[in-house]
Amino acid sequence: MAKIALLIGVSEYGEGLSNLPGTQADIEAVQRVLQSPQIGDFNTVERLLNPNCTQMEKAIEQLFGENRSRDDLILLYFSGHGVRDDNGTLYFATTNTEKNAQGRILTSTAVSASALQNYMGQSRSNRQVLVLDCCFSGAFARDMKAKSDEAINVKAQLGGEGRAVLTSSTATQVSYEKEGASIYTQYLVQGLETGAADRNEDGQVTVDELHEYAKEKVQEAAPTMQPEIYAVREGYKILIARAPQGDPKLIFRKELHERAKRKRGKLSPIDRRAFKFRSRELQLSEPEAELITHEVLQPYAVFWEKLGEFEQAVEEMLAYEPQLSEGSVDDLQYFQRVLKLRDEDIAPVLRTYQIDLTLDSKRQEPEVVQPPKQSEPAAKQVTETLKPTTEEILLKSEKGIDYSKLRDLLEAQDWKAADFETYLRMLEVVGRKEGDWIRNEELLNFPCADLKTIDNLWVHYSRGKFGFSVQKKIYVDCGGELDGEYPGNKIWEEFCDRVGWRKENTYISYSKVIFNTTAPTGHLPFGGRFLLAGFARVGRAGLLSHRDL
Known part of the structure; x- marks a missing residue:
């Protein structure tokens, strides 16, 4: 068995595509962790910088085709522009990629996704990982360079058996860089280099663990960004690297990460005193503890800086135009998108300045009231940001x-x-008592208001990691049909593998459920004695087929 990687970075382009100087730093960082005997331990890691179309396609063909065996692990990493033709086909831009006068891509000057799919499909290797740090649409911020401006269906064009495809953004988002390494690549490397991506602490980092770590860190800084992973069968569980076990630095990092996540990076003086004591207890030097603290809190610092920028923009806009016009509202909404902030992120700012950015058809201008002179800056209102109001999540029940x-x-x-509590309340909805389980027909007809309330609460407080609707998306990605029918063994097993309900081909017991945010996406709600044990595949399929999820 061999582990072979090819890292392609394109930083220099011709007319029509902007240069991306950070790709070289991306390549060097990825190479460092993959080559490390203590981390990736790859046999071969080759770099290909600024190739033309012919050079890139030839290298990809050789990567997947030359003397490969079934057990080989092949990893292809690409950092650069993603573009498409008029038919929506994805292409990877090279140094000689051109666009015509109308801005359309000249497909003969780029490497198509279909060509890559063909080489992957012909390879004898059953373990293939593709990392795409390129974007497929979007906008760009003041100090960030966009990498593309098109929309692509990545899953349809690059999915396949025995593969895992990781993307730095969705098909409608931009992947960006700040003159240095890509934010997604930055956290892929950090997760491997520190071992923090080993979510279940078994000493190994799998593809899904690595992606989940990078995604979580990206969203701490840019909440609207949605890195994605597409895989089938064992693709999610391909082992990428080793991770240390019992390492004091990793223990300190994970404990600090959990605390910081609860407070969105706003540690109190007591928190800092506690972690100073904890670092001494773990026998870490002061520089080691300070570096880890900086790395853990850095994405949160970026977030709060962005929120401060937005608040300053609101103040400037109100000073310029006390009664905001429709154009001013549009400007603020655009700035919100540029900063990658969600509506709930900016809600405290809007409440402080009593601004409504929603315009309906009956009102030409939003209602604006000048803020009180003594109001506290909204960027400091941590608890307000994290707590929804009753208007945001109504606890409706039929x-x-x-x-x-x-x-x-x-x-x-x-x-x-x-x-x-979810188990108890769902039983109460259908008129059953603790210790009982819900019948399939009861799930298929579960009241929509109650199901939405439960799901909204889980999704909101887990920041999109847990919830029935999250599980439904994964179920559909695995091939599950939304008809409430009994799913096939392979579909059900893949779904359970994805959400962590199966380990090493064995369904986990309740004692093995992970009740923290290191769990795989969709792991919760598990529901203990009834959401799996009570009705297993048929009942879960019925719940995930519910029309109101």
Whole structure:
């Protein structure tokens, strides 16, 4: 068995495409961790910088085709521009890629996704990982360079058996850089180099663990960014690297990360005192502890800086135009998109300055009231950012069920108690008692208001990591049909592998459920004795087929 990687970076382009100087730093960082005997331990890691079309395609063909065996692990990393033709076909731009006078790509000057798909499909290797650090649409911020401006269906063009395809953004988002390494690549490398990507602490980093770590870190800084992973069968569980076990630096990093995540990076003086004591307890030097603290808190610092920028923009806009016009509202909404901030992120700012950025058809201008002179800057209102108002998540129920306890448990991130509370409330909805389970027909006809309330609470407080609708998306990605029918063994097994309900071809027991955010996406709610044990495949398929999820 061999581990072979090809790292392609294109930083220099002809007319029509902007240069991307950060790609070389990306390549060097990825090469460093893959070649390390303690981390990636790849047998071969080749770099290809600024190739033309012929050179790039030839290198890709050789990567997948030359003397490969079934057990070989092949990894292809690409950092550069992604473009498309009029038919929506994805192409990877090279140094000689051209666009015509109308701005259309000259396909003969770029490497097509279909060509790459062909080489991957013909390869004897059953383990293939593709990392695309390029974008497929979007905008760019003031100090960031966009890498593309098109929309692509990545999964349809690059999915395949025995593969994992990782992308730095969705098909409608931009991947960007700040003159240095890409933010997505930065955290891929960090997750491998520090071992922090080993979510289940088994000493190994799998593809899905690595992606989940990088995605979480990216979203700490840019909440609207959505790095994605596409895989089938064992693709999610391909082993990429080793991770240290019992390493004091890794223990300190993970403990600090969990605390910082709860407070969105705003550690109190007592928190800092506690971690100073913890670092001494773990026998870390002061420089080591300071470096880890900086790395953990850095993406949050970026987020709060962005929110401060948005608040300053609001102040400037109000000074310039006290009664905001429709154009000014549009400007603020555009700036919000540039900063990659969600509506809930900027909500405290809008509440402080009493601004409504939503314009309906009956009102030409938003209602604006000047802020009080003594108001506290909204960028400091951490708890307001994290707590939804009753208007944001209404605890609706068709059966008069009280979901306030579930809300409070989720807000406190008591995932295990919230999981059990979900079980109890769902039983109450269908008129059953603790210890019982829900029948298939009851799930298919589960009241929509109650299902939406439960799902909205899980999705909101986990920041999109847990919830029935999250599980539904994964289920569909695995090939599940939305008809409530019994899913085939392969579909069900792949789904359970993805969400972590199966390990080494064996379904986990309740004692093995991971009740923290290191769990795989979609791992919760598990529901203990009924969401799996009670009705297994048929019932879960019925729930995930629900029309209102």
